[in-house]
Amino acid sequence: MAEVSRLQVETALKEVIDPYLETDLVSAKAIKNIAVDGGKVTLEVVLGYPAKGYKDTLAAKLKAKVSAIEGVQDVAINISSKIVGHAGQKGVKAIQGIKNIIAVASGKGGVGKSTTAVNLALALSAEGANVGILDADIYGPSQPRMLGTQAKPESADGRSMEPVVSYHLQSMSIGYLVDEETPMIWRGPMVTQALEQLLTDTNWTDVDYLIIDLPPGTGDIQLTLAQKVPVTGAVIVTTPQDIALLDARKALKMFEKVEVPVLGIIENMSTHICSKCGHEEHIFGEGGGISMSEQYDVPFLGALPLDIRIREETDGGKPTVVAEPESAITLTFREIARRTAGKLALEKKDYASKFPNIVIQNT
16 A cells, blocks of 8 residues: 655645635645555645634545545545634734724615625635624614614723623624614714714623724815824725726725725626526626726625515514525635635734833833
């Protein structure tokens, strides 16, 4: 029987390209250990993104490649995920309890950004991450209704607040602190101060990804985010309609100017699915999100349909990802979540927390 070498196993593993990292796992440094004992090969794989819905598929791919090596009789694979913090903008301090911040923006209202943001957060959670969501729309907060809760945040010390937990998501919104029908008649400085307080005065606990649901536009709140919040990546939500794409481009360019990496584009309302007959058609145009991603060389994360269930379930306080966990729409959201997290895993790591504090004392 031919003796199996570690190099043979490594060479075989290089043939498996991870669709979310867009490289092989050896090059991505995700293969942490290869043990060869006679005809038995044991692999330890640690991914930089949550992948509950992909683990079995990946294990089968790796097993097939390694099993094809002459002399291999048994393959044992352990796949886990370790999510680390990534660097935000230069000179902006990390926020305690949060590893990564992903801003979800649209540039234009009415494209389903908040619905996409909450389902993206829930999909990341379903994939195995610890997730939070911050509703940054001070004038029109919608996350409390979407998450089905009107709970008031608790405060033990009168200075900081505990996040409201719903469907395993830690969340914070001005909507938890004021009545749903109370208009926020505030000028810009008050709004930006409120956003900062909601973010920094909340006791976030070991959050792998904090999704920030931004209001539409490129104004005060977006500027505050760029200057004072360590955003590790941004996701742009658009529809295929030309006028929506026009504003989505502005949002994308804003993040480029402030050096926040754009992780990709999500095309919402890509097709309409008839609730009666199931017929699918492109009522807002076709291919806009893909062409935009090609034009600006940013990833296309996926397309979502215009489906009445998404609207009904989210308005009812139980978004699609939790209302229909096995549906095609939920599987699409989970695919988009893995792609988003995979793209972020390729960005620069945040090593600031690893450095010791140097204190000079006069003795």
